[in-house]
Structures are given as C-alpha cells and as structure tokens.
Amino acid sequence: xxxxxxxxxxxxxxxxxxxxxxxxxxxxxxxxxxxxxxxxxxxxxxxxxxxxxxxxxxxxxxxxxxxxxxxxxxxxxxxxxxxxxxxxxxxxxxxxxxxxxxxxxxxxxxxxxxxx
Amino acid sequence: xxxxxxxxxxxxxxxxxxxxxxxxxxxxxxxxxxxxxxxxxxxxxxxxxxxxxxxxxxxxxxxxxxxxxxxxxxxxxxxxxxxxxxxxxxxxxxxxxxxxxxxxxxxxxxxxxxxxxxxxxxxxxxxxxxxxxxxxxxxxxxxxxxxxxxxxxxxxxxxxxxxxxxxxxxxxxxxxxxxxxxxxxxxxxxxxxxxxxxxxxxxxxxxxxxxxxxxxxxxxxx
Numbered sequence: 089x090x091x092x093x094x095x096x097x098x099x100x101x102x103x104x105x106x107x108x109x110x111x112x113x114x115x116x117x118x119x120x121x122x123x124x125x126x127x128x129x130x131x132x133x134x135x136x137x138x139x140x141x142x143x144x145x146x147x148x149x150x151x152x153x154x155x156x157x158x159x160x161x162x163x164x165x166x167x168x169x170x171x172x173x174x175x176x177x178x179x180x181x182x183x184x185x186x187x188x189x190x191x192x193x194x195x196x197x198x199x200x201x202x203x204x
Numbered sequence: 205x206x207x208x209x210x211x212x213x214x215x216x217x218x219x220x221x222x223x224x225x226x227x228x229x230x231x232x233x234x235x236x237x238x239x240x241x242x243x244x245x246x247x248x249x250x251x252x253x254x255x256x257x258x259x260x261x262x263x264x265x266x267x268x269x270x271x272x273x274x275x276x277x278x279x280x281x282x283x284x285x286x287x288x289x290x291x292x293x294x295x296x297x298x299x300x301x302x303x304x305x306x307x308x309x310x311x312x313x314x315x316x317x318x319x320x321x322x323x324x325x326x327x328x329x330x331x332x333x334x335x336x337x338x339x340x341x342x343x344x345x346x347x348x349x350x351x352x353x354x355x356x357x358x359x360x361x362x363x364x365x366x367x368x369x370x371x372x373x374x375x376x377x378x379x380x381x382x383x384x385x386x387x388x389x390x391x392x393x394x395x396x397x398x399x400x401x402x403x404x405x406x407x408x409x410x411x412x413x414x415x416x417x418x419x420x421x422x423x424x425x426x
Contacts, residue, residue, distance in 0.1 A: 089258050118249045119326045181258055189255035
C-alpha cells in the first residue's frame with residue numbers, strides 16, 4: 089500500500105462500473121476508545137462482503153480523500169482515505185491510516201468475496 | 205505445581221499483554237501451557253508505525269506474530285479456534301462453550317486463565333471469557349479446574365473488589381518484553397514506553413503496573 093494516486097484510483101473505480109462487486113467498508117476508533125478516555129465513545133461499523141453494483145465511482149479531495157459510489161438506488165461513501173493498492177488478486181484496497189499507523193477507515197472492492 | 209495450564213483469550217497478543225509474565229513463569233518451571241486463541245485479530249486497528257499491513261494481510265501478519273510470541277513465552281501448543289475478530293459476542297455462546305469443553309477434557313488442565321466476563325473492556329474478551337466460564341460450569345464440580353479471570357475495566361474494583369491472585373513477574377520481564385516485541389503490529393506504538401519502564405522502575409507507575417505484576421481473580425462458580 090502507498091499514498092493514494094488520484095488518477096490511478098479513479099481508473100480502478102471506472103473499471104468496476106456496472107460489475108458486481110463485493111465491498112468491505114469499515115470505520116473504527118478502536119475497541120479501547122472509551123476505556124482510554126472517559127467520556128469518549130467507542131464506535132465501529134463494518135460491512136464485509138456486501139454485494140453491490142455502482143454506475144459511477146468518484147474519488148475527490150486533496151488528501152485525505154473521499155470516495156463516493158453511486159448505485160442505482162443508493163450510495164456508498166467513505167471519507168479520510170490516505171492509502172491504496174490494487175493487490176495481486178486485482179482488488180482495490182483503500183484505507184485511511186492516522187499518524188500512528190492505525191487504520192481509521194477502509195473501503196475495499198473485489199470481484200470475489202473477501203476471505204472470512 | 206500446576207499439571208497443565210490452558211489460556212483462553214480471543215486475540216493474538218492478549219496472552220502477552222495480560223498474562224505473558226505468568227505464562228513465562230509456568231513454562232520456565234516446566235508446566236505445559238496451551239493457548240486457545242479465538243481469532244486472528246483480523247479487525248485490529250494497529251498496523252505498525254509506520255503501518256506495514258493492510259486490512260486483508262493483517263490476519264497473516266498477526267498469526268506469524270502470535271507464533272513468534274508463543275515461542276518467546278515457551279508455549280508449544282497453540283490452538284486456533286477460527287472465530288472472527290469483533291464477532292464473538294454475536295455467536296452462540298453454548299456452541300463456543302462446547303468447543304472449549306472439548307479442549308478442556310482433552311488436556312485436563314489444573315488451571316485455566318481467561319478474561320473475567322463483563323470486566324475485560326473488549327466485547328470479544330467478555331464473550332469468550334463467558335463461554336469459557338460456561339464450559340467449566342458444564343463439568344462436574346469435582347473435576348473443575350481452577351479458573352483465573354483477568355479483569356481491567358475501570359469499574360472492576362468497585363464491582364468485584366481487588367484481585368486475589370498477584371503474580372510477581374520481575375524475573376521474566378525480559379521474556380515478556382520479547383513477546384511484546386513479537387507482536388510488532390500491535391506493540392510498535394507502546395514499545396518505547398515499555399522499554400523505558402523496564403529500565404526505570406519509577407516509570408512503572410506511569411506506564412502501568414503490568415510490567416512487574418499480573419493480577420487475577422479466582423472465578424467462583426454457582
């Protein structure tokens with residue numbers, strides 16, 4: 089994984105338009121957020137292997153970046169993305185890491201289901 | 205002297221951060237220790253500093269780190285339960301309890317170490333600890349091993365008092381540190397403070413006492 093290159097990611101999104109995709113979307117502030125800081129709330133959400141098809145996918149921003157996937161009847165959206173790779177399985181992996189190397193958000197697209 | 209110790213925690217690194225010193229003391233004394241590890245920490249947020257894992261490679265990275273940490277601690281028997289990080293509380297507790305009971309009956313441990321249900325902060329800790337307690341409850345009273353609960357939630361002292369088992373781990377602190385280092389993806393953020401605490405006992409209060417003492421609650425059964 090390396091810093092997001094806008095054009096490369098846009099190309100990878102365009103290549104997936106109209107194709108069935110498995111999506112992994114998550115955001116988290118860590119399971120110990122409320123334990124470490126009183127008054128803080130631990131939050132996390134993730135969808136693994138949601139099956140979607142989008143008609144338009146766009147990456148925007150100056151870094152960290154935002155990605156929106158427009159589906160026929162809805163949207164998938166992620167903000168705070170910093171790094172990406174198209175891995176050896178052809179999957180588009182995008183993530184937002186903070187300065188400590190901790191993952192804060194991930195948005196991934198694959199032709200095949202992600203491993204469980 | 206214990207006959208066999210079974211450690212039951214959900215994540216690679218729980219065995220090291222919470223009980224690494226205690227485990228090292230047992231293995232040094234020749235007591236076999238088995239670690240039944242619930243998940244591969246697939247949903248971990250720490251990925252090294254700077255990060256070197258992705259969401260999709262993290263499980264492989266953490267399994268390797270786990271095996272290295274087990275080696276450092278002297279654990280020769282590692283059982284992977286195949287659950288998925290952050291989902292244990294949504295599984296059928298009875299099914300997991302049965303899975304654990306099978307392992308307990310096979311190994312016949314005299315001591316089990318797990319998380320104290322309700323007082324171990326992470327939902328996976330609480331859920332697997334509860335399943336482990338449930339497994340022991342299924343056993344005839346005379347055959348039950350002793351169970352130590354590891355608790356570290358802020359409210360624990362108010363609710364369940366002070367731990368009754370305190371284990372001085374000074375003599376194996378270096379071994380624990382080696383195991384902490386093995387969990388590189390999880391420890392790179394804290395390793396500097398850990399090493400400082402090891403060199404300077406006055407820094408212990410700031411870091412937390414777990415470098416030199418590990419404490420547990422003996423679980424009571426109905």
